[in-house]
Amino acid sequence: MSEETAHNVAVPATPEPEQPLPAPRKRPRNTFWWGILGVYILLFITTGYIAFIRKDINPALDPGSDQTMARLQDEATRQFVLTTLQQEAEDHKKKADLGAHSFNVVLGALLGFLSASAVSRVAGVKKDES
Numbered sequence: 001m002s003e004e005t006a007h008n009v010a011v012p013a014t015p016e017p018e019q020p021l022p023a024p025r026k027r028p029r030n031t032f033w034w035g036i037l038g039v040y041i042l043l044f045i046t047t048g049y050i051a052f053i054r055k056d057i058n059p060a061l062d063p064g065s066d067q068t069m070a071r072l073q074d075e076a077t078r079q080f081v082l083t084t085l086q087q088e089a090e091d092h093k094k095k096a097d098l099g100a101h102s103f104n105v106v107l108g109a110l111l112g113f114l115s116a117s118a119v120s121r122v123a124g125v126k127k128d129e130s
Contacts, residue, residue: 036113040106040109040110050103052103
């Protein structure tokens, strides 16, 4: 009887092997995000270089222009050269202002992109926690 009892005893079922957790999916937007960031950084560096490092020489500040003006005897020619130099100086200032403005626009876009990325990442973390 002891043998029958031993066979009729309910054997606890062996636990089923646990299903492995799904691997965290790679976000394709991660590479897309890095691509956008790379383009912004390229624009940032390029506009910064153009605006602040590679400056055009202002033709009105050319030391040779004073010598040229001293040699001119005709008043009409002298006035024409002065007017031309003033226009070139104004154009140079406009180009410098445009370069600085372009740099500021790219900087604002880069900072906006980074702040939007940070907000979406924080919102995603909070969503995962709840």
